[in-house]
Amino acid sequence: MENILSIQDLSIRINKQPLVENVSFSVGEGEAILLSGANGIGKSTILKSILQLEMDGKDISGQIINRSFGNVLSLNGTELQRFRSSIAYIQQKDEYSEMGSIQVRDIISESREAHTGKNLSNAEVNDLIDKWIPRRSDGKRVFDANSKPAKFSGGEQRLLSVLSVIATRPNAELMIIDEPLNNLDFVNARNISNLINRVIKDNPKMGLLMISHCRIFPFITREIGLTAKGASLVEERYACHSCFGEANAEGFYTEYR
Numbered sequence: 389m390e391n392i393l394s395i396q397d398l399s400i401r402i403n404k405q406p407l408v409e410n411v412s413f414s415v416g417e418g419e420a421i422l423l424s425g426a427n428g429i430g431k432s433t434i435l436k437s438i439l440q441l442e443m444d445g446k447d448i449s450g451q452i453i454n455r456s457f458g459n460v461l462s463l464n465g466t467e468l469q470r471f472r473s474s475i476a477y478i479q480q481k482d483e484y485s486e487m488g489s490i491q492v493r494d495i496i497s498e499s500r501e502a503h504t505g506k507n508l509s510n511a512e513v514n515d516l517i518d519k520w521i522p523r524r525s526d527g528k529r530v531f532d533a534n535s536k537p538a539k540f541s542g543g544e545q546r547l548l549s550v551l552s553v554i555a556t557r558p559n560a561e562l563m564i565i566d567e568p569l570n571n572l573d574f575v576n577a578r579n580i581s582n583l584i585n586r587v588i589k590d591n592p593k594m595g596l597l598m599i600s601h602c603r604i605f606p607f608i609t610r611e612i613g614l615t616a617k618g619a620s621l622v623e624e625r626y627a628c629h630s631c632f633g634e635a636n637a638e639g640f641y642t643e644y645r
């Protein structure tokens with residue numbers, strides 16, 4: 389199995405204070421890696437370092453090697469932009485509150501444009517929403533293409549972030565997701581698990597690196613636990629289905645409607 393991303397002896401200091409030390413792990417073709425660990429241990433910081441985002445005040449040593457772009461820590465300018473847009477990355481925090489009159493269709497279409505250079509038509513945006521945002525019992529959806537994310541609840545924002553990135557980048561080599569289930573109710577959590585599973589089943593060579601405190605995802609192939617001493621394989625990974633019920637043999641949950 390070829391590695392898409394390989395992290396070797398990564399150490400991160402923030403404002404001269406050590407946060408992450410000697411972290412090594414890789415994401416191979418077709419692997420779905422869960423990165424777990426305590427609040428504040430440095431999981432999101434590792435993901436941001438892979439994308440080279442928010443680097444002010446941070447000193448990084450070690451290597452982050454991507455199969456297509458080489459040593460990520462030495463990328464800059466256009467190459468760095470190309471690397472970032474090759475990845476389906478969903479950050480932990482949703483940032484829609486200042487977006488004024490921007491609509492869901494703009495967010496989804498621009499996400500595709502950042503990845504492929506081509507935006508989506510209104511019909512294509514509507515198709516994605518039809519496919520992935522189910523109707524509630526009153527027939528309405530959580531949001532539609534005209535909704536304004538500046539007014540969204542926490543869960544509505546999370547759904548939009550996940551949908552806009554992964555549904556528009558199904559051919560990405562690497563998907564990096566920071567806590568997809570924040571604020572989601574059971575129905576939407578199952579839908580998001582299914583959405584991620586659909587994307588990786590349709591693109592079996594894709595690598596997934598995902599942080600979550602929730603172990604509902606039936607498609608995880610390996611769990612890496614982060615502690616103050618580094619990252620290591622969690623041997624006894626458990627799947628927890630007490631909130632969500634059992635998935636089928638392909639790892640999909642039946643949808644509640």
Ligand SMILES: Nc1ncnc2c1ncn2[C@@H]1O[C@H](COP(=O)(O)OP(=O)(O)OP(=O)(O)O)[C@@H](O)[C@H]1O
Nearest residue numbers: 402407426427428429430431432433434442445480
């Ligand atoms: N730019 C920054 N400047 C100063 N401190 C930072 C910065 N970024 C992160 N930190 C600190 O580094 C620590 C790790 O943060 P990080 O967001 O990586 O944690 P996490 O493992 O993702 O936690 P959680 O499970 O709560 O999301 C925190 O104490 C955070 O305050």
Ligand SMILES: [Mg+2]
Nearest residue numbers: 431432433480
């Ligand atoms: Mg985090």
